[in-house]
């Protein structure tokens with residue numbers, strides 16, 4: 091069978107993130123994993139795109155269900171001088187024994203998409219929807235499985251790319 095490298099290829103362009111303001115809203119549910127994902131996103135934006143650490147705002151909420159509402163409220167509350175160029179919502183849902191997981195995963199994914207479309211601020215979907223603990227650890231670059239990868243890194247790349255492109259689009263530059 092033909093194999094390929096799974097995941098997202100880097101963008102062709104070198105984006106300059108040095109003047110971007112990024113909001114990361116993250117959960118305290120499954121915090122050990124969330125913490126690694128947040129760090130992956132932050133380190134990528136700082137080291138690859140020169141985002142200034144002081145221009146990254148972190149805000150924590152209890153669980154993933156709170157992410158869309160909080161992102162929406164913080165986008166609205168940010169003043170003109172402190173407008174966020176992109177938001178990353180980070181959470182980890184792990185399937186339990188009830189339908190809780192399915193309801194939250196569905197609501198949160200739609201909610202996060204809606205916040206981005208309604209506000210015009212790009213909102214990155216940084217929510218892992220895992221069937222067990224191992225899947226979650228692996229996707230945060232933790233645990234012992236080969237091929238583990240911290241998806242926070244991808245979300246950092248994604249936020250900077252969309253933030254830079256959105257600034258141009260706002261100026262009518264395609």
Ligand SMILES: Nc1c(NC[C@H](O)[C@H](O)[C@H](O)CO)[nH]c(=O)[nH]c1=O
Nearest residue numbers: 117119152153154155181182183184
């Ligand atoms: N089970 C998980 C939750 N559940 C909590 C909800 O997100 C929410 O905080 C509560 O229903 C109050 O509104 N959250 C996660 O992020 N991850 C889970 O695995």
Ligand SMILES: CC(=O)[C@@H](O)COP(=O)(O)O
Nearest residue numbers: 185186187188189190191
């Ligand atoms: C917060 C809940 O409703 C909880 O009972 C969900 O349980 P599970 O994660 O096992 O589905």
